[in-house]
Structures are given as C-alpha cells and as structure tokens.
Amino acid sequence: MEAAGRLFFGSGLARVSMDDLARELGMSKKTIYRHFPDKRSLLAAVLDHQFAAVEHTLAAATEDAAGQPFAVRVQRFLIAAGGELGRIGAPQLAAGRGDTMLRQYVEQRVDAVVYQRIDELFREGHEQGLLPAPPELLSEITRGSLERLLMSELPRDLDWTAADLLRATVDTVLYGAIRPTGQGVDDERPRAVIPTARDDEQEVGP
Template sequence: METKSVSSVSEEDVRAELILDAASRLFLGPGRVSMDDLARDLGMAKKTIYRHFPGKHSLMTAVLDRQFGAIERTLAAAADEARDRPFGEQVRRFLVAAGAELERIGAAQLATGRGDAVLRRHVEQRIDTVVYQRLDAMFDDGHRRGLLSAPPRLLGEITRGAVERLLNSPLPRELDYTAADLLRTTVDTVLYGAISRPGNKIEVTS
C-alpha cells in the first residue's frame, strides 16, 4: 500500500509539471488561449487539469511563479559572475539580464493583465520583488560606498522607466534590436554618467 501511494503521488507530480509546461508555452505565447485549448493540446480532460489547478487564475499564478523563479536564479547567477567587477559593470549585467528575461516571458504584455486585473497585479508584484527591489538594493549599496553621484532613488526611477518603456516600445523591432540590447545602451548612456569617477564627483542632496 505504501509503495502504491508513493507511486501515485509521483505520477500526479509529473502530470502537474506537464500541465505547467504546456500552460507556459501556450499562455505566455501570442494571442488568447482558453482552458479548452490547453486541454486539447495536452490530450486530457479539463477536469483532470482542474484537479491540479482549481481555475485559470491558479494555473496562471503557478506558471508565473515558476517563470519568475527561473528569472530570479538567472539574475542571481549574473550577480555572482559580476561580483568582483566594477560597480557599474555589476549594475549593467544585472539590468541586461533582467531585460532579456522579462522580454523572454513577454512581461510587458503580461503586465497589462490581458484584461485581467488580478493577473496584472501579480505580475507587477513579482517584477517589483525579483527585479526592482534587488536593483534598489544595488543602488543603495553603491550610494553608501560613495560610488554614485546621483540619488539612488532617482536612478531607480530612471531605470524602471527605461525597462518598462523599452519592453512596451516598438523601437526594438524597428531598429532590429532586442529590448535587452537597447537597455544596455540606455544603461551605458544614463547610468555611467551617475557613477562617480576621480575628479568627476557631483554633490547632490537627496
């Protein structure tokens, strides 16, 4: 009996992962996808999906949490790789990695909620936690170390605006660049002007 129970749990876990894989592929792609579409793609009954996820909201939340978990691991790896590099390069690598990951999952489209206010709030909260709070901490650390010539809150607002604008802008497509490529240029143009250099210190009161 015990072995059978363990086997049953394992099969259920595998089925839940298959559902999440298909939902990630379909729901994060272009266009609207219904639970009927998902069931057809999986070749299983909707009631089987609902046994694992009570509704589309709970399924989308699980999909997003898994995606943002992967983004968090990518950003942590980028931070580790840049740990011994100059502060500007650390911020630059973090932002470029964040821009690439957010673009990959279509965060701009998800942040509109596709007409769903609950989904929109969840995406906004996850982006704030995974990306912007980490970015604010980096800027605060740079300010404490005397490496920034501009208030960290100002830099946080500028970079937030740049990330969100580029993810929503048609400019990357028009210039045949990714949003991450243009974010790299934005960081180089805006951020490096705020990093203190010998003889280039600007006194700013926050």
C-alpha cells in the first residue's frame, strides 16, 4: 500500500498500472492479486489509509488551536485541510476522469473529514455572534474557494506557497478584502455586513 501510494500520488492514478507496482515491489502481479483483486480495490485501500492520515492531521490542528481566538482556529483548520487535500490530490481525484465509484468515495470522504467540520466551525461562530453572515453561505463560499485554489495555477503564477494562498483566501472570505488600517486577523469584532433587499424592507416597515 505504501508503494502504491507513492506511485499513485506521484505519477497519477491513470498512469500507474499493476505492472508498474509489481516492478516497484520486485514481485509478480500474481502475488499482488492475492491481496487485491484489481487496481480499484488497491486504490480504495490506499485512499482509506490516506484519509485516515488526513483525519489525524486535522484533529491535531484542531487540538493545537484549542483555546485560540475563533479566527485563528478557522484559519489553522483550513490551512491544514488545504495542505492535506493538496498533498493527496483530492480535488483532482473527485473531479477527474476514471472510476465513478472512486470519485464518489473521495467526495464523500472529503465532505465527512473536512467540510462537515468547517460547517460546524461556522455555525459555532455564527451562534457566538462572530460571523454575521449565514454560516451556510460561508460554507459554500469556502468550499468553492478551497477547491478552486487547489486546482488552479495560482501557486505557480504568484510564486506563493499553498499556505500563503489559503491564509489570504480565508482572510478575504471571512473578513473582506478591504480592512481598516491596523486591524489584524485575530481581531474578532463583528464586521459590517453588506445590506440586502430584506434589510431595506425591514427598515421601511408598514
């Protein structure tokens, strides 16, 4: 499984055959097939192993940030999540060609391991009055931003690390692109919310 993981995530799933894996391990394909009947079952086992590692990393990031300001907790979790998803190529696996069942599996694991925890964080922040915007809206924006970022060429074009880009993305999504001078990322004072049509209707009254 370790050898398969190196090949799958190094060369790309479609480019790796069972012959490649057999050569890497110095054994026959027949020996591999005794444990895994086909490439898909082997890949599923590798993904299980990888997502277990992702869960461990995110749990550690959550624990390390315990007791920190809400903004710091969200930022550290998303940076850790982005790093892990990028490391195993989860966005590419979920959106790319190949086995439909494996794509669905990756989507389900990413949702359970990452996005459900993000949803919980945003609901917590909203309940505490730290996030005036609806948590469902923030979740959708953050999901789209994270996946698009990991699929883009921005790290190369801007010469930024993934962590740098994720910090800027989280900061912009949660607090806006324009900030008064001297206001830091750890400042948790509620920000102004752009007025909506519903706000206008409530102000007019009967």
